[in-house]
Amino acid sequence: MVHDAEELILKTRQYEFVDGLRDIQLGISFFVMGIFWYALALNPRIWIFILQLEVDKWIRTIAFSLILGLPVLVILATLPLMKWVRKRWLWKQTGMVNASRMVVPSRYTLFAVLVFVATVAIGIWLIPVLQTGEFYMWNVILLATGWSFALTLVGMSNYVKIRRYMFIGILGGLVSPAILLFQSSMQAAGLIFLSGWGLLLLGSGIAVVSQAWPHSKEHSHVG
Amino acid sequence: MSDEIKAINDFDRLIHEPARLAIMAVLFACDSADFKFIQNSTGITKGNLSAHLRKLEAGEYLKINKGFKGNYPHTTCALTRTGRKAFARYRKQYLALAKQFTEEG
Numbered sequence: 135m136v137h138d139a140e141e142l143i144l145k146t147r148q149y150e151f152v153d154g155l156r157d158i159q160l161g162i163s164f165f166v167m168g169i170f171w172y173a174l175a176l177n178p179r180i181w182i183f184i185l186q187l188e189v190d191k192w193i194r195t196i197a198f199s200l201i202l203g204l205p206v207l208v209i210l211a212t213l214p215l216m217k218w219v220r221k222r223w224l225w226k227q228t229g230m231v232n233a234s235r236m237v238v239p240s241r242y243t244l245f246a247v248l249v250f251v252a253t254v255a256i257g258i259w260l261i262p263v264l265q266t267g268e269f270y271m272w273n274v275i276l277l278a279t280g281w282s283f284a285l286t287l288v289g290m291s292n293y294v295k296i297r298r299y300m301f302i303g304i305l306g307g308l309v310s311p312a313i314l315l316f317q318s319s320m321q322a323a324g325l326i327f328l329s330g331w332g333l334l335l336l337g338s339g340i341a342v343v344s345q346a347w348p349h350s351k352e353h354s355h356v357g
Numbered sequence: 358m359s360d361e362i363k364a365i366n367d368f369d370r371l372i373h374e375p376a377r378l379a380i381m382a383v384l385f386a387c388d389s390a391d392f393k394f395i396q397n398s399t400g401i402t403k404g405n406l407s408a409h410l411r412k413l414e415a416g417e418y419l420k421i422n423k424g425f426k427g428n429y430p431h432t433t434c435a436l437t438r439t440g441r442k443a444f445a446r447y448r449k450q451y452l453a454l455a456k457q458f459t460e461e462g
Contacts, residue, residue: 138375139382139451142398146386149394229394230433231387 147294150233153224154342157298159216161336163209168328170205172321242289246282253278267317276327280310283331298342302334365454371416372447376401376409381436381444384419389435410434418443 150156174180184197221230257274264270284307291299309330316323372381379399383390396406413419418440422433436444 142382143386146383228397230391232389
């Protein structure tokens, strides 16, 4: 009975991730952030182009707001889109669940924050020792973000017992230091970092969807 | 009375029934779930599930929302704060007891 109850708790927690759509949603979000914020928002040529446009001030303001705000809108739009797909697929067959807001327990989040702070602190401490490029600190922040996100994924994997997040977390964590090689361009580093994570998550999501789709009639829990 | 029996005696009777324990476990792990998911996960028949849900609702452990999805009725359930606290306590008790039995056995 105890075993059954714990099994039910675990299966219900896993339900949010069994169809791979959450991975795809996160992957798209990373890609969109990378492309918009790094390829557009940080590109001075785009800003100069908008400033040089002979249009009313408010049109320029709209153009700037779109560049900065569009990724947020796209990311927000992926959530109802994911829900829409689920309504027609997973939820239609095996029922609907609104997942808990706290998917990752706070102890893992806290640990991830600590790792972020520690990485940035070590990065600052290493400035006199290393030959640092113009955007070194920016890359350290990206690395810290990568490691804390990787840890969050590992923690989540441990909590919901889905092995693919452990794999993505470890792989992402190991690859993240490569970002320190791109110290000459803030744009390139951000783009590579975000699209790298996006690719990992998208790949994982697509793999799970393609596995789950043929068996979608069953209530399968793909880990 | 042994400690184990005392511990069992202390269990919340509303949750202790296996079908209701299963329902509570499912709802404890999420914000809300629909009737179909609870039925699929627990394997309880429709009639039994309705009866147990009503009992848990009467005990103020869960809230039932009845609506429509298109032309079809759609029922969702969520634990109340009281229900969540009660299940957390029950879970702590059964895990402690299970640990005790494992250590002794």
